[in-house]
Amino acid sequence: MDSILSYHMNPLTCGVARFNQALANKLNIKCLQLFSDASSSVRRPLLSIKLSEFRAEDAEKLESFADQTDIWPELSLFFHDFSDTKAEMKLLQRATTVYCGNDALFRKLQNLHHDVVLAWCPGYLFDARPFNDDAEVSVYTFGMAHKLQTDHYFHLRDLLEASNKSYAVYISAAIHEGRSLDDTFTGAYDRLVECFGERIHFLGFVSDSALFNYLQKTTFFAAFFEEGVRANNTSVNTAMHCGAAVITNLDKHSPDDLVHMDNLIDIRQCKTELPLDTSMIDSIRESGKQYAATHGWRPLIDLFERKIAVNK
Numbered sequence: 001m002d003s004i005l006s007y008h009m010n011p012l013t014c015g016v017a018r019f020n021q022a023l024a025n026k027l028n029i030k031c032l033q034l035f036s037d038a039s040s041s042v043r044r045p046l047l048s049i050k051l052s053e054f055r056a057e058d059a060e061k062l063e064s065f066a067d068q069t070d071i072w073p074e075l076s077l078f079f080h081d082f083s084d085t086k087a088e089m090k091l092l093q094r095a096t097t098v099y100c101g102n103d104a105l106f107r108k109l110q111n112l113h114h115d116v117v118l119a120w121c122p123g124y125l126f127d128a129r130p131f132n133d134d135a136e137v138s139v140y141t142f143g144m145a146h147k148l149q150t151d152h153y154f155h156l157r158d159l160l161e162a163s164n165k166s167y168a169v170y171i172s173a174a175i176h177e178g179r180s181l182d183d184t185f186t187g188a189y190d191r192l193v194e195c196f197g198e199r200i201h202f203l204g205f206v207s208d209s210a211l212f213n214y215l216q217k218t219t220f221f222a223a224f225f226e227e228g229v230r231a232n233n234t235s236v237n238t239a240m241h242c243g244a245a246v247i248t249n250l251d252k253h254s255p256d257d258l259v260h261m262d263n264l265i266d267i268r269q270c271k272t273e274l275p276l277d278t279s280m281i282d283s284i285r286e287s288g289k290q291y292a293a294t295h296g297w298r299p300l301i302d303l304f305e306r307k308i309a310v311n312k
Helices: 015-027 056-066 086-094 103-109 150-162 185-199 208-217 234-241 278-294 297-311
Strands: 003-006 030-033 045-049 076-079 097-100 116-118 137-141 167-172 200-204 220-222 246-248
Touching: 003 015, 015 030, 015 045, 056 086, 076 086, 097 103, 103 116, 137 150, 137 208, 150 185, 150 220, 167 185, 167 208, 185 200, 208 234, 234 246, 234 278
Parallel strands: 003 030, 003 045, 045 076, 076 097, 097 116, 137 167, 137 220, 167 200, 220 246
Antiparallel strands: none
C-alpha cells in the first residue's frame, strides 16, 4: 500500500477517520482525502470506507471513480460496513484484496471476491498523556470554538512561563449550530497546541457535570473575546457562578462592575505577571461569585417582573 484513502478526515468526529489516520501512522504512509487531487495519483491505495456515512452525491462520485480503471490500478479495500451499492460492487470487481472489519462483513463478502480477509479495528488514542495533576497552576477554558481568540492565550502563556511555576492547560469545546468542528475548532486548537505544547490537554465536549467539576478545581478559568467581555457572555458568567477565578479581557463596553483584581483578572492589565497569591485568588473567586449572584436568574426575573408591572 502506498496510501490510505479516507472519506472523512477528522479523527475527533469520525471513528473511521480515526482508524484510517492511525493505520497510516503505523504504516508510515499518507492518509489522503478520497476525492482530493493527491488521491488520484496514487497507485496502490487502501480505500477504507463506510459508505453509509457518505452523502448521496459523494456516493455517486465514488461510483464514477470506480469506473475509471486508470486510477488506483492496484486498489485494496477495507470495508467498515457494506450496503450492496453499485459503487461498492464496482470497487469489489477492481480490488486486489478486500479486508473486512468484522465477521459479519467477512461472511457476507467472502463469496463476492476471491481474496477476502477477516480483519479488525484496534483502539487508538492520538493523545494518551496523563493529566499533570501535580501542576502548581491549572488553567481551564471552554466556549464556542469559532470564538477562540488565540492571541490572548500567547500572552497568557508568557505570564505563566514568567511565574516559574509548573502549569497545565485544559480545554473543552462547544460547536455552534450551523458550524462544524473542522471549520471552527480544529484550526484554533492547532494554534493553542503551538502556544502551550505538551502542557495542553483537549477534553472534547464535556457535560455540565464535568464542566462544574473542572471549574471547581482549576486555578483559573480563561476566556477571551474579540473586543472585550460582555454582560451576556455566558461562559464567563457560568465560571463565576461556579466559583472560578476568571481571566478575560475588558474594554469600555464591559460591565462597569467587572473590575480587574477585584472580581476577575484582565489579561491586558497583566503586563509581567499573574496574581498567584492564594489569598488573592480566593478573594477574586469570592467576589466573582458575588457578581454572578447579582447577575443571576433571580435578578433577571425580577427585571422582567418590574417591567411587566410598569407596563400594566
